[in-house]
Amino acid sequence: MSGDLGPGAEFDRIRRIVAELGSHASGIGDDCATLADGPGTIALSTDLSIEDVHFKTEWLSFREIGWRAAASALSDLAAEGASAIGILVSLGVPAGAGDSAVVELMAGAGQAVHSVGGALLGGDLSRSDKWLVNVTVVGRAMRPVSRSGARAGESLWVTGSLGGSRAALNAWLRGEQPAAMAREAFARPVPRIHSGVQLALLGATAMLDISDGLGGDAAHLAAASSCGLEIDLSLLPIHPDVPAAATLAGVSPGEFAGLGGEDFELLVVMPATFSSELADRLARETGVPLTRIGGVMAGPGVRFLHGGNEVRLTGFDHFSGLVG
Amino acid sequence: MSGDLGPGAEFDRIRRIVAELGSHASGIGDDCATLADGPGTIALSTDLSIEDVHFKTEWLSFREIGWRAAASALSDLAAEGASAIGILVSLGVPAGAGDSAVVELMAGAGQAVHSVGGALLGGDLSRSDKWLVNVTVVGRAMRPVSRSGARAGESLWVTGSLGGSRAALNAWLRGEQPAAMAREAFARPVPRIHSGVQLALLGATAMLDISDGLGGDAAHLAAASSCGLEIDLSLLPIHPDVPAAATLAGVSPGEFAGLGGEDFELLVVMPATFSSELADRLARETGVPLTRIGGVMAGPGVRFLHGGNEVRLTGFDHFSGLVG
Numbered sequence: 001m002s003g004d005l006g007p008g009a010e011f012d013r014i015r016r017i018v019a020e021l022g023s024h025a026s027g028i029g030d031d032c033a034t035l036a037d038g039p040g041t042i043a044l045s046t047d048l049s050i051e052d053v054h055f056k057t058e059w060l061s062f063r064e065i066g067w068r069a070a071a072s073a074l075s076d077l078a079a080e081g082a083s084a085i086g087i088l089v090s091l092g093v094p095a096g097a098g099d100s101a102v103v104e105l106m107a108g109a110g111q112a113v114h115s116v117g118g119a120l121l122g123g124d125l126s127r128s129d130k131w132l133v134n135v136t137v138v139g140r141a142m143r144p145v146s147r148s149g150a151r152a153g154e155s156l157w158v159t160g161s162l163g164g165s166r167a168a169l170n171a172w173l174r175g176e177q178p179a180a181m182a183r184e185a186f187a188r189p190v191p192r193i194h195s196g197v198q199l200a201l202l203g204a205t206a207m208l209d210i211s212d213g214l215g216g217d218a219a220h221l222a223a224a225s226s227c228g229l230e231i232d233l234s235l236l237p238i239h240p241d242v243p244a245a246a247t248l249a250g251v252s253p254g255e256f257a258g259l260g261g262e263d264f265e266l267l268v269v270m271p272a273t274f275s276s277e278l279a280d281r282l283a284r285e286t287g288v289p290l291t292r293i294g295g296v297m298a299g300p301g302v303r304f305l306h307g308g309n310e311v312r313l314t315g316f317d318h319f320s321g322l323v324g
Numbered sequence: 325m326s327g328d329l330g331p332g333a334e335f336d337r338i339r340r341i342v343a344e345l346g347s348h349a350s351g352i353g354d355d356c357a358t359l360a361d362g363p364g365t366i367a368l369s370t371d372l373s374i375e376d377v378h379f380k381t382e383w384l385s386f387r388e389i390g391w392r393a394a395a396s397a398l399s400d401l402a403a404e405g406a407s408a409i410g411i412l413v414s415l416g417v418p419a420g421a422g423d424s425a426v427v428e429l430m431a432g433a434g435q436a437v438h439s440v441g442g443a444l445l446g447g448d449l450s451r452s453d454k455w456l457v458n459v460t461v462v463g464r465a466m467r468p469v470s471r472s473g474a475r476a477g478e479s480l481w482v483t484g485s486l487g488g489s490r491a492a493l494n495a496w497l498r499g500e501q502p503a504a505m506a507r508e509a510f511a512r513p514v515p516r517i518h519s520g521v522q523l524a525l526l527g528a529t530a531m532l533d534i535s536d537g538l539g540g541d542a543a544h545l546a547a548a549s550s551c552g553l554e555i556d557l558s559l560l561p562i563h564p565d566v567p568a569a570a571t572l573a574g575v576s577p578g579e580f581a582g583l584g585g586e587d588f589e590l591l592v593v594m595p596a597t598f599s600s601e602l603a604d605r606l607a608r609e610t611g612v613p614l615t616r617i618g619g620v621m622a623g624p625g626v627r628f629l630h631g632g633n634e635v636r637l638t639g640f641d642h643f644s645g646l647v648g
Contacts, residue, residue: 030404030471030472030532030548031369031400031401031403031471031531031532031533032367032368032369032401032403032404032406032461032463032465032468033367033369034366034367034368034404034465034468035365035366035367035368036365037365041359042358042359042366042462043357043358043359044356044358044359044412044445044446044462045356045357045412046412046414046446046447046458046460047414048414048416048448048450048458049450050450050452053450053451053452076355076356077356079355079356080354080356080358082356088370088460089370090370090372090458092372092374092456122368122369122370124370124371124372124458125372126374127377128377128454128456132416132452132456134370134414134448134458136370136412136460137356138368138462139356141356141358144356144358147354147355207355208355209355224354
């Protein structure tokens with residue numbers, strides 16, 4: 001993608017995107033993006049968003065679709081404890097779509113990566129039946145954090161608040177407009193890059209992002225770390241729109257937030273030395289809440305407690321899709 | 325993607341893929357793939373292939389679809405002069421598709437990257453209406469080559485042979501089976517990684533891969549380098565199945581091969597010091613032909629000559645799609 005391209009409709013489109021993104025696009029216009037040398041480990045992840053599976057164009061503006069696709073991919077960098085260098089965006093564009101939709105979508109993706117200090121590094125455009133956005137993220141981690149380092153006796157924390165995206169989604173699926181804050185949680189998730197980097201430097205032993213819901217993702221962390229997790233649903237940081245949505249869904253707010261899905265918050269295991277005082281200081285510095293929700297046990301699997309009783313919580317299987 | 329994942333249908337599928345790929349998959353199973361330190365510059369590119377736009381499932385086996393998607397993306401690394409570290413593959417899978425199709429496709433992508441010394445580093449799976457494969461490639465270049473370094477007086481070369489993919493495509497579009505070698509050119513393009521690395525080390529000043537056809541891609545190189553190119557179509561290395569296909573298309577073999585498309589060969593500008601003897605030696609070492617087809621001029625644009633006469637050659641616009 002470049003200003004030095006030859007003729008052709010695809011390349012006109014790319015020129016318009018680059019013009020719109022300005023300084024949010026970097027070094028676009030060759031076969032590859034190239035990264036300058038730097039310290040730490042390169043981290044990479046890729047994330048596919050498809051119309052009518054992950055979003056609907058009736059729900060979100062094209063700018064929001066682009067932001068959300070990029071933010072959800074950047075969330076994987078955050079979960080590695082990596083800072084963002086940039087993104088590569090592949091876009092499938094329906095035949096009748098206008099250039100402004102393409103430019104808005106790419107601008108939204110560009111804003112998301114710019115908000116965490118990275119740039120659009122490259123991409124690909126193709127015709128497709130439905131809108132699709134694949135975002136590959138690349139970053140650098142000074143201390144990469146996997147999912148597999150949790151040990152019994154450590155504490156379990158979560159960033160931000162849970163359940164907002166699901167509250168918005170449930171409203172849309174009922175044919176209603178979601179509450180403003182719930183809609184914002186779904187449409188403009190904030191990549192937790194800064195929290196992830198800080199948590200890694202403070203000694204996080206395992207970390208992942210809760211994109212499939214706390215239930216499912218906690219099970220992945222437990223399996224990868226060969227340990228057990230105990231989570232107290234009454235401790236979950238609940239998104240403000242969750243209580244009303246939970247009532248409509250006929251479950252407790254804790255269960256609703258625990259099933260969640262698409263929250264893109266970090267689930268992180270911290271060593272025993274990590275104190276509430278450190279957590280408070282980190283939350284103040286990053287502006288992102290950090291809440292202790294449980295701990296790491298010896299046994300396998302995840303136990304959910306609520307008011308002292310064990311609760312069964314079934315995870316969200318991403319492959320079944322959000323919609324339809 | 326990992327053997328240490330929690331429960332879920334998506335994760336069962338991923339476990340099957342990892343089991344099939346064996347040593348062709350590397351370090352899969354976390355939020356990000358991580359790269360060890362190494363010399364040179366990191367190079368990245370992303371490439372989207374969509375059913376009925378870039379391929380049809382009636383034409384190719386799933387293993388070939390995976391190979392071709394990965395090889396076409398790896399071709400961008402070759403054009404940068406980079407060796408391959410690995411790929412990240414996002415897969416959109418139609419609802420009714422069986423696990424074996426998914427595993428075959430990923431195995432084909434894994435074989436392609438393994439053939440050039442890289443590994444499958446990560447990926448994403450989603451439901452979609454049609455098959456889609458997005459491949460992000462990552463590699464390292466000791467001497468990255470852009471499109472913009474060509475200078476008047478230098479010579480223009482191409483790897484391999486041209487027009488085979490187009491011959492296969494034309495046959496399919498007529499409802500016929502393509503000739504075996506033409507079909508192979510379309511279904512199993514060989515990423516020119518080794519040639520690209522060697523050409524870079526021998527001083528290539530500009531390089532790109534001919535995925536949109538020689539006509540269109542030469543124009544990109546000329547525009548990026550702010551120079552002119554002169555190409556003699558009678559010098560093009562013609563795929564063995566081109567003469568028959570050109571006759572059916574009513575054009576000369578040189579024009580047919582020059583329009584080409586999807587050949588994934590390298591178009592490379594070499595300094596004046598690069599001799600035919602060096603080219604021959606490189607071709608013997610890599611097993612890939614290297615043919616001089618023209619030179620770099622002062623003026624803008626690309627001139628095509630055939631038997632001393634100027635010929636007009638219109639490039640292939642990828643966004644219009646191969647099919648339909």
